[in-house]
Amino acid sequence: ASSGDETATFSMPIYACQRRTTLDHRNAVFTEALSLLAENAELSQDEGRAVAFRRAAATLKAFPEPLTDARQLRGCPCLGQHSLSVIQDILENGSSREVEATRRSERFKAMKLLTAIFGVGAKTAAQWFQEGIRNLPQLHQSGRVLTRAQQAGVAHYDDLTQSVTRAEADTIGQIVEEAVGAKLPSARVTLVGGFRRGKLSGHDVDFLITHPEEGREEGLIPKVVAHLEARDFLLYHKNNRNSYTEASGTPASTMDHFERCFSIFKLPMPEGGEPHSRQDDVALRRGECRRWRAVRVDLVVCPFSQFAFALLGWTGSKLFERELRRWATQQKNMSLSSHALYDNKQRKYLKAATEEEIFAHLSLEYIPPSERNA
Ligand code: DCP
Numbered sequence: 001a002s003s004g005d006e007t008a009t010f011s012m013p014i015y016a017c018q019r020r021t022t023l024d025h026r027n028a029v030f031t032e033a034l035s036l037l038a039e040n041a042e043l044s045q046d047e048g049r050a051v052a053f054r055r056a057a058a059t060l061k062a063f064p065e066p067l068t069d070a071r072q073l074r075g076c077p078c079l080g081q082h083s084l085s086v087i088q089d090i091l092e093n094g095s096s097r098e099v100e101a102t103r104r105s106e107r108f109k110a111m112k113l114l115t116a117i118f119g120v121g122a123k124t125a126a127q128w129f130q131e132g133i134r135n136l137p138q139l140h141q142s143g144r145v146l147t148r149a150q151q152a153g154v155a156h157y158d159d160l161t162q163s164v165t166r167a168e169a170d171t172i173g174q175i176v177e178e179a180v181g182a183k184l185p186s187a188r189v190t191l192v193g194g195f196r197r198g199k200l201s202g203h204d205v206d207f208l209i210t211h212p213e214e215g216r217e218e219g220l221i222p223k224v225v226a227h228l229e230a231r232d233f234l235l236y237h238k239n240n241r242n243s244y245t246e247a248s249g250t251p252a253s254t255m256d257h258f259e260r261c262f263s264i265f266k267l268p269m270p271e272g273g274e275p276h277s278r279q280d281d282v283a284l285r286r287g288e289c290r291r292w293r294a295v296r297v298d299l300v301v302c303p304f305s306q307f308a309f310a311l312l313g314w315t316g317s318k319l320f321e322r323e324l325r326r327w328a329t330q331q332k333n334m335s336l337s338s339h340a341l342y343d344n345k346q347r348k349y350l351k352a353a354t355e356e357e358i359f360a361h362l363s364l365e366y367i368p369p370s371e372r373n374a
């Protein structure tokens with residue numbers, strides 16, 4: 001469409017799930033700034049503000065050309081006053097004062113460092129910050145009692161704050177497939193999360209496991225975990241049982257109820273590989289062989305009839321998922337979760353065997369995983 005002067009305007013659909021968002025885009029300076037403000041809002045438990053910044057960042061990720069003038073953004077959705085002023089600041093000065101001040105602030109730095117500990121959320125970190133805790137030595141000195149997860153998080157802090165590569169994710173995939181195959185032949189293991197969207201690195205590795213005969217998947221997690229433990233592949237794990245029933249179903253809730261395992265894998269490193277972490281260096285100086293690294297791994301088991309919903313729900317991105325649910329509720333009067341899609345008007349669940357069918361139920365054009373990077 002033409003706007004009447006020399007600047008063309010793009011008509012961009014409002015919901016991120018209506019758009020194709022690839023990993024590479026033209027406006028990283030802007031999306032990184034807005035993402036940092038979103039992260040800061042999340043760390044302050046200001047969900048509304050966080051979502052506003054996430055949506056603004058997503059708009060710029062989908063913007064087809066480098067931004068040089070704010071007028072290019074006319075007609076673009078989800079850009080509020082605050083986000084626009086940040087963008088304007090970057091256009092005029094090369095950076096945003098607010099973003100740089102946030103990046104340097106003591107609170108932001110400490111909250112990032114503390115929430116990077118596995119098992120520590122924004123709430124816990126805020127409380128520690130209030131008590132004057134800013135870093136790991138101070139946490140140690142405080143004598144705070146840590147949960148088992150947090151203890152593992154502290155013990156493997158250096159490894160867990162290093163991103164996981166695609167090659168490492170594939171190696172873990174082989175280990176998981178071997179363990180699942182040994183316990184339940186013909187079960188299927190699918191790599192989900194950011195790696196399914198084509199990311200080259202991630203903060204963890206996510207797997208979805210199912211079996212074509214409904215019911216056979218029940219109770220699989222403890223068996224797989226026992227198999228992995230016997231082979232010394234686990235540094236930490238916490239299993240959750242399936243708690244989903246259609247009756248108790250809170251269909252639009254973000255949290256799902258699948259049988260799952262939050263774990264920290266002990267991933268063997270290729271022989272001759274360079275030591276890469278501080279822990280490695282320390283271990284090698286002590287003369288210990290430490291040819292492994294810790295990696296966060298999530299295993300999720302779902303019944304076959306829910307597989308398409310679980311696959312869609314666990315592929316992300318988080319904003320894409322949120323936008324799908326918002327679209328379903330606001331535009332279709334339906335409730336979408338990682339378990340099911342419920343049509344509130346027809347008062348019935350809509351079945352789907354593939355992601356394509358779910359998009360069709362929602363009257364959305366199918367978006368493949370590599371274009372869900374909103
Ligand atoms: N997810 C979910 N419910 C949860 C946790 C995650 O539905 N309780 C979904 C949304 C995410 C996907 O699963 O997109 C994977 O979650 P991650 O936090 O692992 O996010 P990504 O894999 O997208 O990114 P990365 O691991 O690289 O940070």
Ligand code: MG
Nearest residue numbers: 193194204206
């Ligand atoms: Mg992930």
